[in-house]
Amino acid sequence: VTTFLQQLINGISQGAAYALIALGYTMVYGVLRLINFAHSDVYMFGAFMGYYIANNKTFQERMGSSLPSAMVVMLLAMALSAGLGILIERFAYRPGRTKTRFTAAFWLGVLGTAFGNLLGHSIASTLAGAGIGIVVGVVAELAGFRPVQQESRLGLLIIAIGVSLFLENGGQLVFGADPKFFPEIIPSAAINIGGLTVDSPKLIVLGVSIVLMVLLNIVVNYTKTGKAMRAVSFNLDAAKLMGINTDRIIAATFALGSALAAAGGILVSLLYPRIDPLMGVMPGLKAFVAAVLGGIGNIPGAMVGGLVLGLAEVMAVWLGSSTYRDAIAFIVLILILLFKPEGIMGKGVAEKV
Amino acid sequence: MRLANFALLGALCGVLALTSCKSGGDTAESNEIVIGEYGSLTGGTATFGISTRNGIDIAVDEINAAGGVLGKKVRVVVEDDQGKPEEALVAVTKLITKDKVIAVLGEVASGSSRAAAPAAQQNQIPMISPSSTNPNVTKVGDYIFRVCYIDPFQGYVMAKFAAETMKFKNVAVFRDIKGAYSVGLADVFVEEFKKMGGTIVSDESYSEGDTDFNAQLTSIKSKNPQAIFVPGYYTEVALIARQAKKLGLNAPMMGGDGWDSPKLFEIGGKSLDGSFFSNHSSPDDPSPTIQKFNATYKERFKATPDALAGLGYDSAMVLFEAIKRAGTTEGPKLRDAIAQTKGHAGVTGTITLDAERNANKPAVVLELKDGKYVYRETITPR
Numbered sequence: 001v002t003t004f005l006q007q008l009i010n011g012i013s014q015g016a017a018y019a020l021i022a023l024g025y026t027m028v029y030g031v032l033r034l035i036n037f038a039h040s041d042v043y044m045f046g047a048f049m050g051y052y053i054a055n056n057k058t059f060q061e062r063m064g065s066s067l068p069s070a071m072v073v074m075l076l077a078m079a080l081s082a083g084l085g086i087l088i089e090r091f092a093y094r095p096g097r098t099k100t101r102f103t104a105a106f107w108l109g110v111l112g113t114a115f116g117n118l119l120g121h122s123i124a125s126t127l128a129g130a131g132i133g134i135v136v137g138v139v140a141e142l143a144g145f146r147p148v149q150q151e152s153r154l155g156l157l158i159i160a161i162g163v164s165l166f167l168e169n170g171g172q173l174v175f176g177a178d179p180k181f182f183p184e185i186i187p188s189a190a191i192n193i194g195g196l197t198v199d200s201p202k203l204i205v206l207g208v209s210i211v212l213m214v215l216l217n218i219v220v221n222y223t224k225t226g227k228a229m230r231a232v233s234f235n236l237d238a239a240k241l242m243g244i245n246t247d248r249i250i251a252a253t254f255a256l257g258s259a260l261a262a263a264g265g266i267l268v269s270l271l272y273p274r275i276d277p278l279m280g281v282m283p284g285l286k287a288f289v290a291a292v293l294g295g296i297g298n299i300p301g302a303m304v305g306g307l308v309l310g311l312a313e314v315m316a317v318w319l320g321s322s323t324y325r326d327a328i329a330f331i332v333l334i335l336i337l338l339f340k341p342e343g344i345m346g347k348g349v350a351e352k353v
Numbered sequence: 354m355r356l357a358n359f360a361l362l363g364a365l366c367g368v369l370a371l372t373s374c375k376s377g378g379d380t381a382e383s384n385e386i387v388i389g390e391y392g393s394l395t396g397g398t399a400t401f402g403i404s405t406r407n408g409i410d411i412a413v414d415e416i417n418a419a420g421g422v423l424g425k426k427v428r429v430v431v432e433d434d435q436g437k438p439e440e441a442l443v444a445v446t447k448l449i450t451k452d453k454v455i456a457v458l459g460e461v462a463s464g465s466s467r468a469a470a471p472a473a474q475q476n477q478i479p480m481i482s483p484s485s486t487n488p489n490v491t492k493v494g495d496y497i498f499r500v501c502y503i504d505p506f507q508g509y510v511m512a513k514f515a516a517e518t519m520k521f522k523n524v525a526v527f528r529d530i531k532g533a534y535s536v537g538l539a540d541v542f543v544e545e546f547k548k549m550g551g552t553i554v555s556d557e558s559y560s561e562g563d564t565d566f567n568a569q570l571t572s573i574k575s576k577n578p579q580a581i582f583v584p585g586y587y588t589e590v591a592l593i594a595r596q597a598k599k600l601g602l603n604a605p606m607m608g609g610d611g612w613d614s615p616k617l618f619e620i621g622g623k624s625l626d627g628s629f630f631s632n633h634s635s636p637d638d639p640s641p642t643i644q645k646f647n648a649t650y651k652e653r654f655k656a657t658p659d660a661l662a663g664l665g666y667d668s669a670m671v672l673f674e675a676i677k678r679a680g681t682t683e684g685p686k687l688r689d690a691i692a693q694t695k696g697h698a699g700v701t702g703t704i705t706l707d708a709e710r711n712a713n714k715p716a717v718v719l720e721l722k723d724g725k726y727v728y729r730e731t732i733t734p735r
Contacts, residue, residue, distance in 0.1 A: 274620070322568075325563075
């Protein structure tokens with residue numbers, strides 16, 4: 001019985017990790033009807049930002065290792081990731097929706113930066129590469145060359161996959177491909193209750209994900225921005241006619257989703273301190289399954305889906321073999337699509353946020 | 354336009370033909386001996402390849418300072434295989450056909466050595482692996498050698514240490530189900546430990562790249578083992594040790610030479626204190642050969658050499674000695690000379706090659722304590 005209870009705890013902590021990532025997936029889907037494949041890579045980016053901030057010398061001298069400093073690390077990483085989310089939305093997704101300016105300049109600038117760095121390995125050559133890329137992009141745009149504009153759902157999906165691959169491989173270039181080890185930014189203490197052991201990070205992960213879920217629910221259901229988000233989700237064109245700045249609302253959605261991903265990245269890294277640029281791929285897919293399981297677009301559903309999936313995996317490893325661990329998530333996905341495609345807490349095809 | 358293209362192609366072919374001809378002629382007549390080396394200088398097992406290269410560099414400098422071999426200087430051509438078996442085959446093929454090397458040194462990982470060995474065998478170029486321990490590597494053919502022991506021996510060493518030195522009765526096994534190295538070690542350990550009167554209370558598995566081991570560790574904990582045998586590579590082993598301590602599972606861990614990396618402590622921290630693993634050599638060994646090598650290595654690379662560096666050095670020295678004995682660099686004669694290696698005093702112990710072209714030599718058991726290896730015991734082959 002003790003072993004069963006301990007496995008239950010293991011499953012819940014694993015599930016809370018999936019739930020955290022699933023929250024961001026579900027929110028962006030709820031508003032835009034877009035599966036943001038780059039979400040799992042923003043999660044990776046958040047973990048790396050946390051790693052660099054926590055390992056920063058001046059930061060360590062000022063803050064040390066304590067609960068407030070962990071909060072600061074998390075908030076900073078969330079803010080940086082929100083910025084990344086806005087950038088992705090502005091320069092990758094928005095050009096796929098409407099006419100935008102400077103898209104080519106941005107991407108040529110990124111390309112130029114990488115090229116300059118490869119050629120010179122110095123700040124000067126990197127900056128020169130970036131500058132040349134941007135100038136070429138702006139000149140091309142002024143001369144009338146613009147990326148083809150076309151609104152299509154499939155196009156957006158493919159852009160999302162492209163952004164995801166870009167972040168994964170760019171991450172390997174910038175952060176390095178070898179695994180790194182996330183510092184223990186919160187003191188960990190094991191709590192013993194009659195043979196059961198609960199590690200403090202597990203409790204924190206579960207607690208923070210519940211708090212974030214509640215906060216997200218409040219934002220979406222009880223604030224003006226949330227109301228606008230629901231309007232955009234219901235009908236983008238009608239929302240525009242009602243005087244809602246839809247571009248700004250969509251950017252805000254991405255910022256919020258990316259901040260959630262970063263929070264997830266850091267909290268999961270506290271549990272499993274190995275981070276690498278491809279760390280988001282598997283958890284991202286599983287969180288997507290969790291979101292579908294709970295009913296995609298449904299915020300409490302993502303939480304429930306994550307917990308169910310985590311428990312299913314741990315039980316499979318316990319009673320069967322670890323080789324089946326990754327298969328479980330996808331078996332669950334197939335079953336849910338066969339028998340209850342709208343998910344546990346989904347409400348059919350009616351509007352979902 | 355088309356004509357221009359053809360002209361360009363023709364010129365290119367001409368240049369290629371000239372250069373390949375030139376390099377071929379060079380090696381045959383010049384007064385240097387070219388040997389090839391391939392290993393993972395980048396990628397996930399980069400510390401393995403870099404340590405080995407450093408060890409080989411020291412050996413080459415020593416032999417050249419002493420006047421070289423057969424009156425010729427030795428030159429090493431190094432190829433990076435990124436730790437990928439398919440790249441290893443390409444690298445060795447290139448070393449043999451383009452650089453015309455007379456012998457090949459490498460790899461550390463058994464998978465890469467096995468993939469590349471057929472190229473050496475077919476071309477009758479001897480290959481010496483410094484540290485691939487999987488038995489199948491040298492079974493590729495009679496031109497393939499190694500200067501380290503093989504996995505069955507390592508499994509036996511840890512079983513003997515657990516049963517006789519530590520007097521453990523109940524041990525759990527936690528293996529990497531996808532890794533040939535890990536599965537091989539675990540199988541031998543289970544067999545030998547049972548023969549010595551011990552009981553395997555639990556046999557769980559994980560896969561390389563996993564980060565969550567709580568479910569398996571909880572199962573292991575419920576069986577109350579006195580120790581856990583985890584024959585994996587350092588990254589997963591360190592993560593497993595951390596999570597085990599957090600679950601209140603305090604039994605010591607045991608493992609093989611895949612633990613040997615500075616990263617082990619960086620990740621695992623204090624959670625590995627009191628654990629044991631088998632290795633090729635101990636940095637604390639007072640023997641003068643080892644201490645001299647350690648001092649040279651420290652001065653040149655500003656780090657303490659791991660066992661892989663020592664094995665790299667030994668593989669090069671065994672090769673040089675064989676060239677001297679053979680008096681030629683011709684493949685078949687050199688092969689016979691390497692096969693006759695007997696009682697070579699290396700950094701990682703005395704090397705004698707047996708009929709299966711494996712080195713027969715003792716293993717050391719090291720204990721982990723405060724971020725350091727502490728020598729416990731030397732176990733000799735049966």
